[in-house]
Amino acid sequence: MLEKHMNDKPIEKLAIIGGGSAGWMTAAALSNALGKSVDITLIESEAIGTVGVGEATIPPIRQFNERLGISEGDFLRATQGSFKLGIEFAGWTKEGETYFHPFGHYGADFDVHVPFHHYWLADQLTEQKAGPLDDFSICYAASKAGRFSHPNRDPRQIQSRLDYAYHFDATLYAQYLRAYSEKRGVTRIEGRVDNVRLHPETGYILGADLSEGQTIDADFFIDCTGFIAVLIEKAMKTGYEDWSEWLPCNRAVAIPCESTGDILPYTRSTCRKAGWQWRIPLQHRTGNGYVYCDAFTTPEEAETTLRDTLDGAPMAEAKHLRFVTGRRKKFWNKNCVAIGLSAGFMEPLESTSLHLIQSGIMRLLTLFPSRNISPLLAEEYNKVTTEEYERIRDFLVLHYIANEREEPFWKKMAALDISETLQFKIDHFQENGLISLDARELFGKPSWLAVMVGQGLTPKRAPGLSSRADIRGIPVAQRFEQVKNAIRSATDAMPTHSQAIQAMMKAR
Numbered sequence: 287m288l289e290k291h292m293n294d295k296p297i298e299k300l301a302i303i304g305g306g307s308a309g310w311m312t313a314a315a316l317s318n319a320l321g322k323s324v325d326i327t328l329i330e331s332e333a334i335g336t337v338g339v340g341e342a343t344i345p346p347i348r349q350f351n352e353r354l355g356i357s358e359g360d361f362l363r364a365t366q367g368s369f370k371l372g373i374e375f376a377g378w379t380k381e382g383e384t385y386f387h388p389f390g391h392y393g394a395d396f397d398v399h400v401p402f403h404h405y406w407l408a409d410q411l412t413e414q415k416a417g418p419l420d421d422f423s424i425c426y427a428a429s430k431a432g433r434f435s436h437p438n439r440d441p442r443q444i445q446s447r448l449d450y451a452y453h454f455d456a457t458l459y460a461q462y463l464r465a466y467s468e469k470r471g472v473t474r475i476e477g478r479v480d481n482v483r484l485h486p487e488t489g490y491i492l493g494a495d496l497s498e499g500q501t502i503d504a505d506f507f508i509d510c511t512g513f514i515a516v517l518i519e520k521a522m523k524t525g526y527e528d529w530s531e532w533l534p535c536n537r538a539v540a541i542p543c544e545s546t547g548d549i550l551p552y553t554r555s556t557c558r559k560a561g562w563q564w565r566i567p568l569q570h571r572t573g574n575g576y577v578y579c580d581a582f583t584t585p586e587e588a589e590t591t592l593r594d595t596l597d598g599a600p601m602a603e604a605k606h607l608r609f610v611t612g613r614r615k616k617f618w619n620k621n622c623v624a625i626g627l628s629a630g631f632m633e634p635l636e637s638t639s640l641h642l643i644q645s646g647i648m649r650l651l652t653l654f655p656s657r658n659i660s661p662l663l664a665e666e667y668n669k670v671t672t673e674e675y676e677r678i679r680d681f682l683v684l685h686y687i688a689n690e691r692e693e694p695f696w697k698k699m700a701a702l703d704i705s706e707t708l709q710f711k712i713d714h715f716q717e718n719g720l721i722s723l724d725a726r727e728l729f730g731k732p733s734w735l736a737v738m739v740g741q742g743l744t745p746k747r748a749p750g751l752s753s754r755a756d757i758r759g760i761p762v763a764q765r766f767e768q769v770k771n772a773i774r775s776a777t778d779a780m781p782t783h784s785q786a787i788q789a790m791m792k793a794r
């Protein structure tokens with residue numbers, strides 16, 4: 287054993303194949319963390335191009351940028367980015383009804399023993415005087431007022447309950463990260479991999495041959511080639527777990543359009559006949575797309591629906607995309623890790639794909655192997671990543687199953703046979719008003735609450751300790767009013783979203 291470790295050499299050469307968001311996020315993070323100790327090469331093909339979508343994120347993206355030392359002002363300037371405080375879901379219960387999934391927390395923790403939302407649920411089941419859940423979200427209030435400010439770190443301030451992410455131009459982000467990575471020693475090669483050489487006995491990747499004649503050898507390979515998965519699937523035949531039974535949308539059409547009016551600080555997701563439509567407001571344009579299931583509409587009809595509902599004039603041709611939701615059976619196979627669309631895909635309903643890239647990179651850095659790759663590293667990586675994917679899948683399915691819409695696609699979604707893990711969560715909430723989370727859950731209780739309540743799920747009883755009428759001498763009803771007033775005055779004092787973007791871009 288000791289001898290084996292003594293012969294164990296560090297990885298010297300690492301190849302990233304693919305230069306979309308996944309490839310360049312990986313190159314940036316690895317070159318930043320590993321420095322010049324590892325020789326990193328990235329191969330990408332302009333002729334193949336990137337998927338060209340993927341512009342809405344969730345709050346952990348900020349930690350990714352921070353780790354790379356990228357300032358917010360630089361980032362917003364380089365990517366035409368905007369702030370995102372949550373997602374509005376229009377028509378997801380029935381036509382005309384809307385709910386909001388805000389980032390951050392609801393209300394204020396006025397009782398150390400009982401979370402705020404337990405009191406709110408108790409009120410809903412009794413007097414119903416508190417008002418809608420949205421009234422207790424500072425992110426919702428700011429979104430609707432078109433305002434933004436950064437969270438305040440003082441937990442006594444209501445602004446501490448705010449959290450945020452970004453919308454940004456994915457192509458510009460990849461360009462920015464390319465410059466960042468090249469400055470840190472990453473070599474970029476323009477070319478198309480058309481042959482992957484595997485070791486005849488072990489199946490490990492030995493090298494990748496480019497159609498231009500060049501050969502790339504490395505100790506370790508990262509497959510960032512998108513849906514085509516050139517290394518992990520085409521060459522290594524790792525296998526794919528198809529999740530169409532839960533997430534049957536399999537196509538999308540995207541058209542950017544001119545911005546009209548103010549840049550809103552939230553994403554909107556609107557139900558359509560066979561799926562849903564996103565609207566992502568950036569500084570220089572608005573991103574739009576219709577994600578749908580082709581068993582219920584045609585690409586032509588989907589494109590017409592999208593065109594007819596754009597806020598402004600289209601700025602490019604429609605881009606049609608096909609996909610199969612699911613995940614690679616192994617994300618890490620031998621000396622190859624798949625990151626990005628090559629690892630799997632779930633529809634972008636909660637903007638999780640870029641996050642899965644980020645968490646994949648961070649996990650790889652934690653488990654970074656030597657040349658004698660311990661199979662336990664891959665096992666751990668695959669186990670944790672699978673859990674992460676499955677919990678996100680459950681959260682996405684939750685958005686569909688309680689809908690009351692009449693269209694055949696939506697009726698099918700309401701009748702889905704859901705996973706046991708999701709069923710448990712729903713049962714627990716409906717029976718006891720409690721939200722049960724796994725240790726590695728990406729979305730926290732406020733997110734689950736927003737979607738459960740938004741989709742119309744109601745508990746039979748409020749959680750145990752939430753029936754107190756007053757807390758330290760102040761009636762709960764009065765506490766509710768205090769919170770609402772605090773949210774109102776904090777929101778009124780915020781700059782508009784555009785002012786906040788401009789101020790951040792000017793800041794050095």
Ligand SMILES: Cc1cc2nc3c(=O)[nH]c(=O)nc-3n(C[C@H](O)[C@H](O)[C@H](O)COP(=O)(O)OP(=O)(O)OC[C@H]3O[C@@H](n4cnc5c(N)ncnc54)[C@H](O)[C@@H]3O)c2cc1C
Pocket residue numbers: 303304305306307308309329330331332334335336337338339340341342343456477478479480510511512513514516538575577607609625626627628634637638639640641643
């Ligand atoms: C409709 C849709 C909407 C989405 N919206 C969101 C969203 O709002 N938020 C979010 O987080 N995510 C979203 N995503 C996901 C997001 O777009 C991707 O996770 C992200 O762009 C990463 O893609 P990628 O880099 O893995 O793949 P790609 O962008 O496809 O890049 C693949 C790269 O590999 C290269 N390549 C391929 N084959 C070869 C080869 N043989 N040789 C050399 N190079 C090769 C290509 O040239 C390219 O550089 C969305 C996805 C879709 C389909």
